[in-house]
Amino acid sequence: DQQVKQNSPSLSVQEGRISILNCDYTNSMFDYFLWYKKYPAEGPTFLISISSIKDKNEDGRFTVFLNKSAKHLSLHIVPSQPGDSAVYFCAAREAGSYQLTFGKGTKLSVIP
């Protein structure tokens, strides 16, 4: 039973446009959410996070939105750049836990 779902295995976006990556979760105990970016043959790197007490967190070109009632979060990248081409993983953590539950990832391709 997947608690964190990334329903789009892949996404293609033109350079300069907005990329929107989506993530849904089922566990209402999750209180902290993260996005990781992974290039081939490298480990995932932390990108941005959001606590459940917020609905938006912004860091440069990256913004994460959280809709708790819908149990949905999204990562917006504006403007998209070719170097953003990677696999993006959504992850969530329960209150009081240090374990992360990961989605299966979305492969983003930014076309020059």
Added chain:
Amino acid sequence: DVKVTQSSRYLVKRTGEKVFLECVQDMDHENMFWYRQDPGLGLRLIYFSYDVKMKEKGDIPEGYSVSREKKERFSLILESASTNQTSMYLCASSTNDRGQYFGAGTRLSVL
């Protein structure tokens, strides 16, 4: 910057061999994790440790064991490697606060 170092980037082993994957972190983190990543399956937790000599099973512990004798080092052991253990193995560490920091990964091929 946090550094998580995995001892090998690529390994090729034979079926039945005992395999050790080593991971070292330099930030005095309490928690360490081992994942495997396979296409279409995302990151799956094998084992984790929240303190020296402590270990907990993750989602897919079968065929694996771990060792944490020192706080900075967390080892993953494949007692008898099998072809279905061919995968990318990722080590991570964290404090009890926020996210996890990952190593570069070890691509293991079992022939």
